[in-house]
Amino acid sequence: MRRTTGHCSLSDTPVVSSVAAGRLPRGAIEAGPFRLRPLRPDDAAVIHRLVNDWSVVRMLSRLPFPYPRSLTDDWIASTIAEHDRGDAWHLAVTRQDGDGETVLGCIGLRIDAPQKTATLGYWIGRPYWGTGAASTAAERVTRWALANLPIARITASAAQDNAASIAVLRKIGFREVGAGRQPFLARGGEHPVTLFEATHADMPGLATRNPSEDAAPDPSPAAAVPARRSVLVAAAALLDRDNRVLLARRPEGKPMAGLWEFPGGKIEQDETPEDALIRELREELGIEVSPACLAPFTFASHDYGTFHLLMPLFLCRRWKHTPTAREGQTLRWVHAAELADYPMPAADLPFIPLLRDLL
Numbered sequence: 400m401r402r403t404t405g406h407c408s409l410s411d412t413p414v415v416s417s418v419a420a421g422r423l424p425r426g427a428i429e430a431g432p433f434r435l436r437p438l439r440p441d442d443a444a445v446i447h448r449l450v451n452d453w454s455v456v457r458m459l460s461r462l463p464f465p466y467p468r469s470l471t472d473d474w475i476a477s478t479i480a481e482h483d484r485g486d487a488w489h490l491a492v493t494r495q496d497g498d499g500e501t502v503l504g505c506i507g508l509r510i511d512a513p514q515k516t517a518t519l520g521y522w523i524g525r526p527y528w529g530t531g532a533a534s535t536a537a538e539r540v541t542r543w544a545l546a547n548l549p550i551a552r553i554t555a556s557a558a559q560d561n562a563a564s565i566a567v568l569r570k571i572g573f574r575e576v577g578a579g580r581q582p583f584l585a586r587g588g589e590h591p592v593t594l595f596e597a598t599h600a601d602m603p604g605l606a607t608r609n610p611s612e613d614a615a616p617d618p619s620p621a622a623a624v625p626a627r628r629s630v631l632v633a634a635a636a637l638l639d640r641d642n643r644v645l646l647a648r649r650p651e652g653k654p655m656a657g658l659w660e661f662p663g664g665k666i667e668q669d670e671t672p673e674d675a676l677i678r679e680l681r682e683e684l685g686i687e688v689s690p691a692c693l694a695p696f697t698f699a700s701h702d703y704g705t706f707h708l709l710m711p712l713f714l715c716r717r718w719k720h721t722p723t724a725r726e727g728q729t730l731r732w733v734h735a736a737e738l739a740d741y742p743m744p745a746a747d748l749p750f751i752p753l754l755r756d757l758l
């Protein structure tokens with residue numbers, strides 16, 4: 400059960416340092432009728448009984464089925480060590496029933512301090528589905544973490560056939576940012592997942608917090624100007640001689656980090672989409688493109704909740720110099736038939752069948 404707690408699963412992101420150490424609560428936090436408290440070794444039997452259930456395990460990416468009892472003990476021990484290091488915060492979701500406490504499931508947050516990101520995962524045992532435990536616990540942990548930890552965003556993913564978990568994430572304010580594939584051990588092979596993200600701006604009533612504790616307030620007049628609702632971005636599908644498309648993986652630290660996108664960027668004031676794209680391709684990839692080599696292909700119009708993206712996509716087959724990653728991104732030439740294997744921002748998903756038909 401290591402590193403997975405969920406209807407949603409925790410990511411593979413390695414934890415590099417532990418800025419959050421000492422900030423994670425040692426005790427329980429209340430969440431409406433539920434209580435979220437640190438896991439204890441004596442929870443193993445009940446946790447094992449709840450999670451070793453096909454309908455739960457099939458939604459968790461890294462758990463085998465059947466799930467051996469001994470792994471539960473190891474996993475609980477590892478969660479305690481991770482909490483002490485400030486790397487992750489795993490809690491039992493519990494409810495007071497009469498004189499006794501009932502354990503309903505687990506919720507966890509893995510913290511990647513250098514990237515100011517945390518990943519949420521959770522699962523609830525089948526007898527307690529429909530009690531509101533998942534959404535109440537997930538909302539409480541998400542809001543607590545954004546308000547108290549030095550992080551800028553929380554990510555989560557859910558199997559695309561996990562309608563309950565997707566509904567929970569949407570209900571509590573997570574935005575759908577893309578789609579990808581993840582291995583699911585119990586089911587075998589990779590399965591499609593929906594990727595979500597939440598920032599302070601997504602949580603009504605949560606004060607926007609500067610995740611860098613020491614950063615000085617931005618005194619520039621621009622800082623007082625509210626962000627524009629529509630964001631204009633120009634992007635290119637660069638095609639090589641084998642009709643492969645160049646994808647760039649967004650570097651850590653940027654919103655939607657880890658997703659594969661088409662090179663490009665925001666259109667500045669007074670720039671045409673072509674000017675912006677030529678500039679971005681030069682800055683990001685070190686290539687020179689002439690306007691005549693940019694063929695308008697299609698566009699994306701997608702509401703990300705906090706902003707609406709309008710993005711023309713150009714096709715380009717000719718440029719000077721070899722594309723080189725200049726901004727920490729990872730580049731890959733991909734055949735159209737394989738595009739669906741790369742997790743992409745939600746706005747880009749309609750491009751996939753169009754490119755498949757074209758190429």
Ligand SMILES: Nc1nc2c([nH]c(=O)n2[C@@H]2O[C@H](COP(=O)(O)OP(=O)(O)OP(=O)(O)O)[C@@H](O)[C@H]2O)c(=O)[nH]1
Pocket residue numbers: 632633634653654655659660661662663664665666679708744745746747
């Ligand atoms: N370049 C690019 N951006 C995309 C794609 N799909 C998509 O949703 N976007 C979104 O469009 C916006 C582009 O912003 P960006 O961060 O790349 O722009 P930029 O290079 O000007 O960056 P900056 O604002 O950090 O200077 C981001 O919100 C990004 O997630 C895509 O295929 N290519």
